[in-house]
Amino acid sequence: MPSRERKKDGGIPSGVVTRLPIYLRYLTELQDQGVGRVSSAQLGEALSFTAAQIRSDLSYFGSFGQQGYGYDVDELLRQISRILGLNRNYVMVLVGAGNLGKALASYENFRRRGFEIRAIFDVDELLVGNYHACCVIQPVEQLEEYLRSNPTDIGIIATPGHVSQEICDTFVKCGVPSIWNFSPVHLQVPDEVLVEHIHLTDSLLRLSFRLNEQRQKA
Amino acid sequence: MPSRERKKDGGIPSGVVTRLPIYLRYLTELQDQGVGRVSSAQLGEALSFTAAQIRSDLSYFGSFGQQGYGYDVDELLRQISRILGLNRNYVMVLVGAGNLGKALASYENFRRRGFEIRAIFDVDELLVGNYHACCVIQPVEQLEEYLRSNPTDIGIIATPGHVSQEICDTFVKCGVPSIWNFSPVHLQVPDEVLVEHIHLTDSLLRLSFRLNEQRQKA
Numbered sequence: 001m002p003s004r005e006r007k008k009d010g011g012i013p014s015g016v017v018t019r020l021p022i023y024l025r026y027l028t029e030l031q032d033q034g035v036g037r038v039s040s041a042q043l044g045e046a047l048s049f050t051a052a053q054i055r056s057d058l059s060y061f062g063s064f065g066q067q068g069y070g071y072d073v074d075e076l077l078r079q080i081s082r083i084l085g086l087n088r089n090y091v092m093v094l095v096g097a098g099n100l101g102k103a104l105a106s107y108e109n110f111r112r113r114g115f116e117i118r119a120i121f122d123v124d125e126l127l128v129g130n131y132h133a134c135c136v137i138q139p140v141e142q143l144e145e146y147l148r149s150n151p152t153d154i155g156i157i158a159t160p161g162h163v164s165q166e167i168c169d170t171f172v173k174c175g176v177p178s179i180w181n182f183s184p185v186h187l188q189v190p191d192e193v194l195v196e197h198i199h200l201t202d203s204l205l206r207l208s209f210r211l212n213e214q215r216q217k218a
Numbered sequence: 219m220p221s222r223e224r225k226k227d228g229g230i231p232s233g234v235v236t237r238l239p240i241y242l243r244y245l246t247e248l249q250d251q252g253v254g255r256v257s258s259a260q261l262g263e264a265l266s267f268t269a270a271q272i273r274s275d276l277s278y279f280g281s282f283g284q285q286g287y288g289y290d291v292d293e294l295l296r297q298i299s300r301i302l303g304l305n306r307n308y309v310m311v312l313v314g315a316g317n318l319g320k321a322l323a324s325y326e327n328f329r330r331r332g333f334e335i336r337a338i339f340d341v342d343e344l345l346v347g348n349y350h351a352c353c354v355i356q357p358v359e360q361l362e363e364y365l366r367s368n369p370t371d372i373g374i375i376a377t378p379g380h381v382s383q384e385i386c387d388t389f390v391k392c393g394v395p396s397i398w399n400f401s402p403v404h405l406q407v408p409d410e411v412l413v414e415h416i417h418l419t420d421s422l423l424r425l426s427f428r429l430n431e432q433r434q435k436a
Contacts, residue, residue, distance in 0.1 A: 017427055021420035026404060047404060084423045085430030099321030106317055109402060109419050115426070154425060177432070178425050184327060186244060186265060194432065196425045198416065201327050202239035205302045207372060207396050207414045208333070209235055212303030214395070214412065 016057050020080055022047060023057075027077045039070035089114040093147065093176070095167045096158030097122040097130075097137050100182055104158060105133040117156070119146055123163075143167070147174035154178050161185040234275050238298055240265060241275075245295045257288035307332040311365065311394070313385045314376030315340040315348075315355050318400055322376060323351040333372070337364055341381075361385070365392035372396050379403040 026047055030038060040051040040058075047054075058071070061083055081087065092110075094101055094117050104110075105117050120135045121143045122128060128139045138146065147170070155171035157164050157179060164183035171179055178194040181187055189195055244265055248256060258269040258276075265272075276289070279301055299305065310328075312319055312335050322328075323335050338353045339361045340346060346357045356364065365388070373389035375382050375397060382401035389397055396412040399405055407413055 011431065017424055020427065021417065021423040022404070024423065025402065025417070025420070083427065085426040086423070090426060099317055099324055103317030103321055107418065110422060113419060113423070115422055153429060178429050180422065180425060184243065186240070194425060194428045196421050198418065198421055199239065199243070200325065200416065201331065202243070203414050203416055204328060204333055204398065205239040205242065205331070206235055207398060207412060208303040208308060209238065209301065210412045211371060211396055213229065
């Protein structure tokens, strides 16, 4: 395993962290299909990684595999779930009940993995008071008061860009330790607050870049 | 600049490609604010990269900056837009008109950048025939026929996971060169077809991993 990948603090490199959910997803598919064992070569082929990379990634979490025998799917899933923090539940609060916010609130996969949206807030008076996915949509002015009395793990921001920093500041001020940001803005947060961005346009631009690159080669 | 980052074929490393949309977004904000010049140090501070990394990234596209004088925001934006392929328009077709699909079809930012959803398909008879964001929702059985007579750059998959491979196969069969996938499935495509995934759950799992890691350190 290349030592340059190891972080100085003994933590797990971000590249490995990025791949763990991919392993989890594929192993869950295998488990659903009743597959009991899988080799690093099989995993590699299915996920377009090299077998060496898979062995290297999984070695960060102890020795799961046996030479020539592969990995036990159930055990590997259990270990990866534990490493990803899926042995507990997460309370989420969503701000922004537009189409995207509604899609997030309806997404069954999150709840199944232990991520539960407990409250939804919006600025739109026409939306406030409506039920969506088992939550009443509340006015955004009440967000701070709500967060003060309801400890929240993850604040979801699905608002237009021009208000997202303000919403983010409210989450941070009320002690929410992590932000899942869907707004097209680079949020400013203190070092200790974790942020995951889903920048849809960025993803689309990576696609147009590669389309363009391919066209120039052709 | 570290030579190991350079790809053998003279292409641009994926890490750099990933950061270009981030530069584009921030530089657009600066342009909107009327800022004319920006240094690599300023860019670095705003985006949490080192100035050296920014200089290295931008050097792939020629010499934009002048020592001690910084980058011309307009010129840098023009160059990055060109590199990202934004000097042309892209025709997109969306399959899946649930909340997520509707959110994508309504997203003004895409159209502004030249990405236009020209047709929407769904399997749900209750949705078919409805207008959404200027498109009539068409029955998914007509997807193949539509694609045969309407050249499409990007196929968007916002369906449940169990049908996404089939939709993907239809896109590929009809010569759509790239797929933007929102379904929680690792799609199998021929080498020449480009795929960008938005795996929402994966992003959430990276967050739970880091929350868990932080908690263990505390």
